[in-house]
Amino acid sequence: MKHRLRTTFQNTNFVVGFSILVLLLLLTFVTPLFMQGSPLDMVGTLFNKPGNYVNRMGVIDAPKYPMSIEVASIRLGAAVSNDEAKQMLEWLEKSELDVEWKGLDPEKDRAAIVELFLANYDDSIRLPGTSAYRKGFTRLYNKVQNLLSADGYVVHVADPDSESGYREVGKIESRDFTNVKDVPARRFFLLGTDNFGRDVFHELISAIGNSLMVGLIAGSIATTIGLLIGLTSGYVGGWLDNFLTFVTNMFTVIPSFVILILLSYSISSSSRSIVVVAFVIGLTAWPWTARSVRSQTLTLKNRDHVNISRLSGFGTVRIIVTDILPYVLSYVVMAYILQISSAILAEAQLSMLGLGPSTTTHATLGLMLSWSMQFQAPLSGAWWAFIPVVLSIALISFSMNLMNTGLDQVFNPTLR
Amino acid sequence: MAETDRVKVKRRELTETFLEGKNMSKVYGMGRRANRAVDNVNFKFRRGEIVSIVGESGSGKTTLAKMILGLTSITEGQLELYGQPRAFGTTAEKREYWKNIQAIFQDPFSTYNVFSKIDKVLLNCIELRGQKDLPYAQKVEIMTEACSFVNLRFAELTNKYPFELSGGQMQRLMIARIYILKPKLLIADEPTSMVDACSRATILDMLLKLRDEEDMTIVFITHDIGLAYYVSDTIYIMKSGQFVEQGTSDEVILHPKSDYTKRLLSDVPSIYEPWDLTSDDLLSEEDEFPTAAGGAP
């Protein structure tokens, strides 16, 4: 046994798969310690991009440090897109003014282009083309008009006592800087937010944990049922075997996913918690294990060591536990791993159909996918709402299958 | 071969009938597809007798052994122990029956649970003898004695697994197990067919010793008529589920009456007479094509 364990942990496939799984588990246990709030708190708004979010008022309140950094061009660069820069060049070209616009690159010299455009734009110059075309330039001019001013902003609050109704509270110079760390209210969204404005990263971590739990519960149920049915029908034989084989065959013949859908559908959505869904998946996944355990038991039953135990007067349960179970155990462990990974996939499939756990307190990988599809994350370009989820599912399945392959190489004598 | 200084094998008188089979049959399947694996067989085993059942594969000899062992049901006929039909209904009765009857099987590599250590194998036997509560030192004494009976050293075997031994040693350990259990009847189903010639001689002599020292009845099942002749007092020749010839070893081997026995004897190579390979019956049974279902097992 020790030797087997050692060779198992010497197998590269197994070790890689196992490490991935352990890392994922560690992640689910350790990260919540550093996160505030519940994973399903709706903190943001629809599909906020990944990034560090700081409170704007906090920025104003925070100590300011004037710095001699050329800000205008950076602001310009951020505010004016490539296309807009090209549009400006186009106006400069078509207006046929005596301006040196040639050689300016919309990519690099954006600030220079904007400056030139602002200096020369004249509404009265009529360019050929439709009026909509011309109006486009006017809009552009209005947009960038303020960008180059180095005057800064004046911040007012409403004040009915004052003449103007406003009172100045601060002034923001164009070269004022604030240390982000000085802003007390900020939030880092590693993977942005989802449709409900939840932190996707936080949600994902807890969803991985929940999905693994679904897999573990479903896999354990399926393996236990399969093992029990397989061992009894294989060893006891007779009418019991006929009956159990009949039931197993029935479950094998009816596509399990259909049973799964019907079962999930028939359970009212309010009572479909994660555990219930895990049970439902577990209750449909066992026939596969049962069949192979039964066939292995059948061959083991005729081995002489079982006969010797029978001659020794040992009871059925003792023979099954000591003389048959150890022989099928290595296979069952492999099947268990596959059951876990397929249960995780099954949960994702069910949730995509809207038949997964209906819960507002816990997330699973399948639910996350389902939500992101319902709110058309792919169309909104909100990749962060579903790509990490898909990758997580793939990673879990991959690690499980890798472990399974590794175990197969260790235990299957034909591959040795 | 006839050196005078060799140890003589002890042979002796046998009287008491111990186990008797009356019209025993085993039928697999039903109706037209019924297959009579054992067909109306009668036998009498006496205390301290070594009986050989000789037959080719598919002759039903292993099925008969399993019927006697109670590992498979008897379709027709009955088995009598000391003149009484054997009680084999309840679990308690079965347990009682199995106290008196044990077996050694053909393949030593499948007779052991690869997950239990040798100690466990022997300790189970002591437990079966009803000596579960014996102090461990005494148990070790019993195990050591049993191992020395089969020329093994218990001290070298503790904490080892059976598969670490050679095939011959494993079969000997099986005999040690029998030595602890001391059943009245031992069924040895081809115990030597998977071991070397050297180990074979050792195992056969141990069986003889078991009989001599423990007064055990031994049913030796084999396809090798030479082994049967060497080891047994009585030989039953079995063919397609029936006994075609029975009698003392000398009668059956030296003066065979049935053609089948004669053929079996002529098929076995000897070193004293030249082997007649030219006989015409060579192409008789073998060349009938068996159907896919009835092929040689």
Add this chain to the structure above:
Amino acid sequence: MAEYILEVKDLKTRYVTRFRENVYAVDGVSFKLKEGETLGIAGESGCGKSTLAMSLMGYYFPPLHYTSGSIIIDGRDITGEDPEVLRRTVLGTEIAYIPQAAMNALNPTRKIIKYINDVLVAHNIRLSRTELREMAEERMRLVNLPVEVLDRYPVELSGGMKQRTVIAISSLLSPKILIADEPSSALDVSSQKLVIKMLLDLIDKGLVKSMIFITHELPLLYNVTKKIAVMYAGQFVEMGPAHESVFEPLHPYAKGLMGSIIVPSEGIRDEHLVAVPGTPPNLKSPPQHCRFAARCKFRQPLCDSVVVPERFSSDGRLFRCLLPEAVLRELKYEDQIKSKQEDAEVELDVNIIPFAEDNGDGDSGKESGG
């Protein structure tokens, strides 16, 4: 045509295990076979009999590896030849091998005639459908197998019939040497007899020039082959004519082995059989001195310290023992050698040892290939 159809010189092969350990399964075997001669190899399991059979083909695949020595078939040294060339020009045509459970090698879903076609195609012989059938039928008649077998599936044949079919397929190209490794051990006695008859027929009809037969059933070996070699721990410890080897064995191991023969003949019932206690040495690190010493009844102090070379008796039989030939001839396995005080009684042939070292390729060269 060379004088010897098969000449094996100091062949050494080894297994490499998963843990990179060497198992020296064949360790210095030499013999010669003339046309029409048959050699039987006997020994316990784990003595390297089957490995020797596989090694003789010259076609090695892991975990079996070639170390040294040469195999000369009809004047052609096949060691060191390209495996692909070997497969096309030697296997099947020069030397054929029937493994232990050959009958299980047949794919149950293919007809027998397809296997015959396979053998021909593998050797670049292309025949039309009718030519193939004609050729196959002729061959079947020649080896006394019913022609109907050709159109049967393997599952439709009994074990003995399957085994004979495999032998017919293996000997299809009339190999010079046929190696049969326990071809009948899984069969009933009647099927065994037919298999043996067929093998002997092949030689009589000249379809096979020479045969090497491996089994642990000594009575069978005695009846099949004219020469018997007893193998122990990767080496031949005795080789000679069948009758002498069985009735007057020289080597102590051979004496023990022959004492365990059981045949249904008068007299065998009356004496206990001989059994050699113990097990063969582990071939991962075989002893450098006499390999049988640990189990030998006649062991002398010197047996544990010197290398035993192959020696030849006055009538040309090979034996690997330090005891003088005359002593060995007189010794019965049941005898006791006189105690050590009377050492003079048994004088070992120590003078042979320098000779062994002159050879230079004795046991000491074993590590070179590792």
